Amino acid sequence: MMKKVMIATKNRGKAAEFETLFSKYGIKVHTLLDIEDHPDIEETGNTFEENARIKAETLSKELNEMVLADDSGLIVDELGGAPGIYSARYAGEDKDDEANIDKLLHEMKEVPENKRTARFYCALALAIPGEETILVSGKCEGKILTERHGLNGFGYDPVFYATTAGKSMAELTSKEKNQISHRSEALRNLEPIMKNLFNKK
Ligand SMILES: O=c1[nH]c(=O)c2ncn([C@@H]3O[C@H](COP(=O)(O)OP(=O)(O)OP(=O)(O)O)[C@@H](O)[C@H]3O)c2[nH]1
Numbered sequence: 001m002m003k004k005v006m007i008a009t010k011n012r013g014k015a016a017e018f019e020t021l022f023s024k025y026g027i028k029v030h031t032l033l034d035i036e037d038h039p040d041i042e043e044t045g046n047t048f049e050e051n052a053r054i055k056a057e058t059l060s061k062e063l064n065e066m067v068l069a070d071d072s073g074l075i076v077d078e079l080g081g082a083p084g085i086y087s088a089r090y091a092g093e094d095k096d097d098e099a100n101i102d103k104l105l106h107e108m109k110e111v112p113e114n115k116r117t118a119r120f121y122c123a124l125a126l127a128i129p130g131e132e133t134i135l136v137s138g139k140c141e142g143k144i145l146t147e148r149h150g151l152n153g154f155g156y157d158p159v160f161y162a163t164t165a166g167k168s169m170a171e172l173t174s175k176e177k178n179q180i181s182h183r184s185e186a187l188r189n190l191e192p193i194m195k196n197l198f199n200k201k
């Protein structure tokens with residue numbers, strides 16, 4: 001039997017990354033994109049963890065099965081932590097990656113190189129019916145570039161210089177991004193728990 005996990009996301013970039021990240025465990029990924037006309041789950045929390053928990057528990061209750069959710073975003077020091085939990089909607093409700101980047105570059109226009117520090121953060125929530133939800137997180141340190149570099153990835157990747165890679169996130173192959181990203185670090189922190197769960201079945 002093929003193992004599978006449901007992820008409470010409608011973000012195609014995340015879905016693609018999770019597909020690759022889970023494939024090495026032989027686990028197939030399903031998302032909200034596979035359910036026709038599923039309404040958005042409202043993110044009413046004040047932290048990444050709260051929002052991840054809301055998305056995972058809402059869908060888990062609805063489907064009565066185990067659900068994983070990712071709430072993530074970009075934290076820019078000079079902007080007091082913005083866009084943070086509002087990263088997807090930074091430039092407006094339509095979640096336009098290009099408009100978000102334009103707004104960020106504009107806000108950071110006068111900021112000198114040494115003050116452009118930032119990080120991606122990812123909270124993962126694993127909701128299991130009848131059990132306490134499990135929360136883990138990961139981050140990835142970097143700087144905000146002054147213009148776009150690279151075509152891979154999604155979101156703010158073209159303007160995020162990943163310190164450990166020495167390149168923009170969008171210049172990395174998906175394999176390279178998956179070695180250093182906030183999302184992959186969070187998932188590694190969930191690995192022992194997932195192993196237990198999937199081996200039980
Ligand atoms: O360049 C990026 N590389 C990444 O690896 C990344 N991870 C997150 N983000 C940004 O943060 C928002 C998440 O917000 P978010 O967690 O609410 O997700 P979302 O609303 O897009 O989808 P859903 O999972 O809620 O359905 C995203 O839209 C992006 O703007 C990233 N940007």
Ligand SMILES: [Mg+2]
Binds near residue numbers: 043088
């Ligand atoms: Mg969202």
